[in-house]
Amino acid sequence: MAGDEYELVTIYDIAKATGLSPTTVSKVFNQYSDVSEKTRRKILEASEQMGYIPNAQARTLTTKRSWMIGVLYIESSGAGLLHPYFGGVIEGFKKVATSKGYDLMFISKHIGGKKGGYLEHCKLRGIDGVVVVLPDYTDPYFKELLDSEIPCVLLDQESDLKSTISSNNMDGSKQAVDYLYGLGHRSIAHISGGTTYAGEQRLQGYLKAMEQLGLTVLPEHIIQGSYDYTVESGQKAMEQLLALEHLPTAVFVAGDNLAVGAMLAMKKHGLNVPEDMSIVGYDDIEMAKYLTPALTTIRQNTYALGSRAADMLICSIEGGSEARPQTDQIAVELVVRGSCREV
Incomplete structure (x- = not known):
C-alpha cells in the first residue's frame, strides 16, 4: 500500500508544497549545483515528509549514469x-x-x-x-x-x-620512533607489514626517523611480518626478536594485530610489556584499548x-x-x- 502512496507523489506535488518551481525541485534530485543549500534542504525535507522516491530508471536515462x-x-x-x-x-x-x-x-x-x-x-x-x-x-x-x-x-x-x-604512513612511523626516543629508548626494533604499500612506507618512515635521531639500525632488529598483518605473524616475528643475543628495549610494530601477537609471544616467554620491552602499534583497532596493558599506537582515521x-x-x-x-x-x-x- 505504501508503494502506491509513493508513486502518487510527484515533483509537481513537492513544488506546490514548497512554493518552488518543478524545475528547481528536479535540479535538486539530479544533483545540480546551482541551487542554494537552504532551498535544497527545504525540498529534501518536504520530499521525505511526503514519501517521495525519485525514479531511479528515469534518473539513469537522464544522466547517462547507473548511480x-x-x-x-x-x-x-x-x-x-x-x-x-x-x-x-x-x-x-x-x-x-x-x-x-x-x-x-x-x-x-x-x-x-x-x-x-x-x-x-x-x-x-x-x-x-x-x-x-x-x-x-x-x-x-x-x-x-x-x-x-x-x-x-x-x-x-x-x-x-x-x-x-x-x-601519512611515514609520519606515523616518525611519531612512534620520536615518542620512544623521548622516553629514553635508543635500541628500537621494527616488525614490518611485509611488502604491502603501507608496510613499505612505515618501514621507510622508521628508517628515516632513526637516521634523523642518530640511532643505529641493526639489520637483525628489522623483522618482516606478513602482508596480511595477522596476530600469528606478529607472534612469529617477536619469537625471532627474542632469539637474538642483544634485545631491543622497544619495538615499533607496523600493525596492531601484529602487536597483539608480539605481546602474546612475550607473555609466553615470561616477559612483560612494558617492563621488559616497550611496544608501539599502528592502526588503533578497537581491541587496542582493552589489552593489558592497553596499547600505545598510531591512530588511522x-x-x-x-x-x-x-x-x-x-x-x-x-x-x-x-x-x-x-x-x-x-x-x-x-x-x-x-x-x-x-x-
Whole structure:
C-alpha cells in the first residue's frame, strides 16, 4: 500500500508544497549545483515528509549514469568484512556516496560460477566507478581494471593511472620512533607489514626517523611480518626478536594485530610489556584499548579515508575524461596508553 502512496507523489506535488518551481525541485534530485543549500534542504525535507522516491530508471536515462559504485575488497587475513580497517573506511565512503545519490555494490571476478574479471563485472552492471580497498597488483584481472576508462580510487597504493589515498604512513612511523626516543629508548626494533604499500612506507618512515635521531639500525632488529598483518605473524616475528643475543628495549610494530601477537609471544616467554620491552602499534583497532596493558599506537582515521575517497571518486565520475587522477594523504596521530615506559 505504501508503494502506491509513493508513486502518487510527484515533483509537481513537492513544488506546490514548497512554493518552488518543478524545475528547481528536479535540479535538486539530479544533483545540480546551482541551487542554494537552504532551498535544497527545504525540498529534501518536504520530499521525505511526503514519501517521495525519485525514479531511479528515469534518473539513469537522464544522466547517462547507473548511480552505482563498485567496491573491490581483496583481504587475505581471513577477517573479511570484520577487518577493522575495512569497517571504518567503508562507513565513511558509504555516507558520502549515498548522500550524493549513489548505491554501492561489491564486485568480484566470477559471476554465477562463470570465469570473468572485475572489468567484465563492472561493464555488466554498468558501474560508474570503483573504490579499491587493499589492491592486489599481482592479479591480472586487477591490472585490466586499472588500464580501463572506469574511474577508480585506490586506498593504500600508488598509481599513475588512478586516484590514490592513504594515511601519512611515514609520519606515523616518525611519531612512534620520536615518542620512544623521548622516553629514553635508543635500541628500537621494527616488525614490518611485509611488502604491502603501507608496510613499505612505515618501514621507510622508521628508517628515516632513526637516521634523523642518530640511532643505529641493526639489520637483525628489522623483522618482516606478513602482508596480511595477522596476530600469528606478529607472534612469529617477536619469537625471532627474542632469539637474538642483544634485545631491543622497544619495538615499533607496523600493525596492531601484529602487536597483539608480539605481546602474546612475550607473555609466553615470561616477559612483560612494558617492563621488559616497550611496544608501539599502528592502526588503533578497537581491541587496542582493552589489552593489558592497553596499547600505545598510531591512530588511522579510517572514516576520513573513506569519506575523502568517495569525494575523489565522485569528482572523477562526474568530471568525465577531464578529471585527472588525484593523490591525497590523511593525517595520523599518536595515542598514548600503557605499553611503553621510560628507560
